[in-house]
Amino acid sequence: EAGVAQSPRYKIIEKRQSVAFWCNPISGHATLYWYQQILGQGPKLLIQFQNNGVVDDSQLPKDRFSAERLKGVDSTLKIQPAKLEDSAVYLCASSPTTGGFETQYFGPGTRLLVL
């Protein structure tokens, strides 16, 4: 079974530029998560989708971050414009139904450096 795929793996941009990350979850998984992991910290949930609907985006900085999950499969996370403090690893995870006790399967992450 293929795991969660993310691209790109690394991205370096200058502040005020835009960037987009892509995630392909495990086939058949209804729930998709985007996390931000700043160096030295644990992952922080940015947004949770169930199929193509948003379940929780309470910690998404909506003035600069946006995410979509068209057709309930792949997802993209966009930052526009980027700030220095957005430098982090962006992790995508998926689970078969909806969170809580279930195992979340994580992708390898996209490492973003904002200069």
Add this chain to the structure above:
Amino acid sequence: TQLLEQSPQFLSIQEGENLTVYCNSSSVFSSLQWYRQEPGEGPVLLVTVVTGGEVKKLKRLTFQFGDARKDSSLHITAAQPGDTGLYLCAGGGHNQGGKLIFGQGTELSVKP
């Protein structure tokens, strides 16, 4: 804000030593998970504990969920260099709106 505090944040030990990592909170969790994350990779689930007082063993790793479901510990016996990585605890449940709250992680380095 609900927090999970892990201690220690960094741990460097020699191969063969034992160690314990702690995960504490003032909040009650329905479940608590432990993940291990290697450099350049995403976290991988090690175990889920759901009952207060529960103890689970995974080879040389022993996980315990506190009686009040507010804390957990991970004990590694005879650590090996392959155990090196970032260990994350994550709590979830109805009090957390169904989402996982992660601790800040414990960076473990086991030297041969």
